[in-house]
Amino acid sequence: MKSFTSRLKERIESSQSWLCVGLDITPEGMGQKDASFGDVKQHAKMVIDATKDLAAAYKPNLAFFERWGIAGFEWLIEVIEQIGEGPVIIGDAKRGDIGNTAKQYAKSMFDYFHFDAVTVNPYMGVDSIAPFIERAQYGAFVLARTSNKSAANYQNHEKLGNPVYISVAKDCQGLNSNDNVGLVIGATAPEELKKIRKVAPDLPLLIPGVGTQGGDLETSIKIGNYSGPAIINVSRGISFAGDHSPDAIRKAAEDYVSEMREFMNE
Amino acid sequence: MKSFTSRLKERIESSQSWLCVGLDITPEGMGQKDASFGDVKQHAKMVIDATKDLAAAYKPNLAFFERWGIAGFEWLIEVIEQIGEGPVIIGDAKRGDIGNTAKQYAKSMFDYFHFDAVTVNPYMGVDSIAPFIERAQYGAFVLARTSNKSAANYQNHEKLGNPVYISVAKDCQGLNSNDNVGLVIGATAPEELKKIRKVAPDLPLLIPGVGTQGGDLETSIKIGNYSGPAIINVSRGISFAGDHSPDAIRKAAEDYVSEMREFMNE
Numbered sequence: 001m002k003s004f005t006s007r008l009k010e011r012i013e014s015s016q017s018w019l020c021v022g023l024d025i026t027p028e029g030m031g032q033k034d035a036s037f038g039d040v041k042q043h044a045k046m047v048i049d050a051t052k053d054l055a056a057a058y059k060p061n062l063a064f065f066e067r068w069g070i071a072g073f074e075w076l077i078e079v080i081e082q083i084g085e086g087p088v089i090i091g092d093a094k095r096g097d098i099g100n101t102a103k104q105y106a107k108s109m110f111d112y113f114h115f116d117a118v119t120v121n122p123y124m125g126v127d128s129i130a131p132f133i134e135r136a137q138y139g140a141f142v143l144a145r146t147s148n149k150s151a152a153n154y155q156n157h158e159k160l161g162n163p164v165y166i167s168v169a170k171d172c173q174g175l176n177s178n179d180n181v182g183l184v185i186g187a188t189a190p191e192e193l194k195k196i197r198k199v200a201p202d203l204p205l206l207i208p209g210v211g212t213q214g215g216d217l218e219t220s221i222k223i224g225n226y227s228g229p230a231i232i233n234v235s236r237g238i239s240f241a242g243d244h245s246p247d248a249i250r251k252a253a254e255d256y257v258s259e260m261r262e263f264m265n266e
Numbered sequence: 267m268k269s270f271t272s273r274l275k276e277r278i279e280s281s282q283s284w285l286c287v288g289l290d291i292t293p294e295g296m297g298q299k300d301a302s303f304g305d306v307k308q309h310a311k312m313v314i315d316a317t318k319d320l321a322a323a324y325k326p327n328l329a330f331f332e333r334w335g336i337a338g339f340e341w342l343i344e345v346i347e348q349i350g351e352g353p354v355i356i357g358d359a360k361r362g363d364i365g366n367t368a369k370q371y372a373k374s375m376f377d378y379f380h381f382d383a384v385t386v387n388p389y390m391g392v393d394s395i396a397p398f399i400e401r402a403q404y405g406a407f408v409l410a411r412t413s414n415k416s417a418a419n420y421q422n423h424e425k426l427g428n429p430v431y432i433s434v435a436k437d438c439q440g441l442n443s444n445d446n447v448g449l450v451i452g453a454t455a456p457e458e459l460k461k462i463r464k465v466a467p468d469l470p471l472l473i474p475g476v477g478t479q480g481g482d483l484e485t486s487i488k489i490g491n492y493s494g495p496a497i498i499n500v501s502r503g504i505s506f507a508g509d510h511s512p513d514a515i516r517k518a519a520e521d522y523v524s525e526m527r528e529f530m531n532e
Contacts (some may be wrong), residue, residue, distance in 0.1 A: 016360070018287040024367065027367070028366075038278035058439050059362075061367055062342075063361075063363055063367045063368070063370035063371045063374070065380070066371065066374040066378075067371075067373045067374050068378075069339075069378040069379075070336055070339050070340060070343075072374075073336050073339060074336060077336075086464070087531075094361075094362050094363055095329075095360075095361050095389070096362055096387045096389070096415075097329055097360055098412075098414045099414070099502065100290075100292070100294075100332070101290065101327055102293070102329070104323040104329035104330050104332065105329045105332065106335050107333045108329070108332040108338075112332075112335040113333075113335075117517070120446075121360070121362045121387050121389050122389065122419075122420060123362070123387050123388065123389040123409055123412075123420060123421070124409070124412045124414055124416065124417060125412075125414065125415075125416025125417055125418070125420060126301070126413050126416045126419055127415060127416040128414075128416070134477075143389055143390070146364075146389075146390050146391075148364045148365070148390055148391065148393050148394075149391075149393060149493070150364075150390065150392045150393040150394070151390060151391055151436070152391070153388075153391035153392055153433065154388060154389060154391060154423075154430045154433060154434065155389070155391070156425065157423035157424055157425040157430045157433065158423055158424060158425065159422065159423040159424065162423075163423070164420045164423045164430070167419065167420060167423065168420065171419070186492075194301045204386025210337065213329065252293075
């Protein structure tokens with residue numbers, strides 16, 4: 001059975017893309033506050049159809065599905081089917097619980113929803129990571145240094161000179177015996193990205209925060225891919241590009257992928 | 267509109283109970299690996315029926331519902347209806363995301379599932395707490411110091427002498443203008459509990475880790491309730507008490523509540 005990280009590397013290689021398309025579709029994002037659930041579903045389908053060959057990965061954020069209740073979870077299953085084989089599918093669920101509880105979440109994410117990987121919140125310690133990485137073919141991207149403004153509130157607290165995000169990165173490197181542990185690091189924190197790459201050279205990185213949040217694409221793609229693989233997440237910058245038409249969405253994704261290819265070839 | 271914390275205090279007062287019944291029902295916990303989903307649902311209903319007048323609160327942990335996929339979410343709605351008016355209902359979801367994403371989770375937890383409060387993971391900073399406490403009638407219990415073994419991995423990292431869990435407690439005290447912010451602190455960390463009560467004197471505490479995990483009930487109830495209110499969560503110690511019969515379950519809950527009342531009256 002192929003490990004999660006091998007599968008991700010193969011997809012990057014075959015698609016020559018480092019793009020992760022984030023799926024966070026709301027009526028508000030569509031600029032149509034009164035858009036129906038059906039309109040929202042239609043928009044997501046359009047984004048997937050327009051980008052499938054360009055995406056190394058998709059990252060549906062569970063909040064945007066759960067908001068619709070049970071119908072939203074049914075929609076999530078449809079979205080995962082629509083994406084199908086090829087792109088890696090990451091459930092951005094930020095699950096963070098321990099032992100037996102985390103095992104139930106792993107059952108849900110991998111066996112029920114069929115995600116290839118899930119994002120994990122490490123606040124409760126290494127116990128909260130372990131249950132997601134028991135099976136090599138499924139992966140976990142653990143939050144290390146996030147891209148939002150208040151990220152440093154707790155992530156920069158230190159022990160023996162190591163900020164939380166470095167301790168997380170070191171622990172995850174140590175937990176990677178199944179070749180299926182990754183890290184989340186915001187593109188808005190390039191200095192932290194460099195430090196993390198040093199202590200976790202092999203781990204795949206999922207880098208959000210390019211685009212609307214102002215993160216730097218060149219630094220993210222170059223430093224991210226210096227040793228292990230790194231994929232760059234773009235959500236609104238693709239899903240709500242230009243006039244929101246299939247052409248505008250595809251064009252935005254193509255532009256991101258071309259830029260990434262150029263930086264990787266430099 | 268009554269604030270979440272007022273509602274919790276009133277329930278504690280009227281029930282003379284500080285007991286939060288955790289609902290984490292699995293076939294494995296029932297000692298019947300082959301138990302059907304129907305058996306699991308039946309067991310949960312029995313636990314609720316046997317404890318409703320004794321519980322200050324219930325805390326369904328979403329992992330144990332989500333594990334069953336969409337049918338599990340339908341079951342969660344049933345459970346919330348079964349509990350009905352009276353006990354406070356806390357969705358143990360440990361949601362941890364920011365801004366617009368956290369808003370979608372709040373919509374799901376409060377407007378769709380109708381929880382009174384939700385547990386929140388603060389790893390991403392204060393941005394990840396704010397969207398859950400905008401409406402006074404709904405509350406958030408933010409993870410400060412958890413009860414599990416690896417809790418100290420990151421929660422004890424320091425900034426200016428403050429470990430993460432104290433920074434979280436201070437920030438939450440500051441965010442409490444709507445009287446609806448609480449903290450989660452494990453019964454297994456009594457020293458940390460004392461420190462947290464000093465910097466967050468008013469906030470309601472949700473204290474897990476009594477029972478199977480070995481936390482001390484007396485310390486938890488006395489220090490927890492020294493200034494603000496504190497409820498003590500018991501999951502397996504009630505749901506899977508004795509021979510798992512309604513009588514054994516009720517007896518376990520009664521014993522916990524009697525002990526709590528004695529400690530409170532000392």
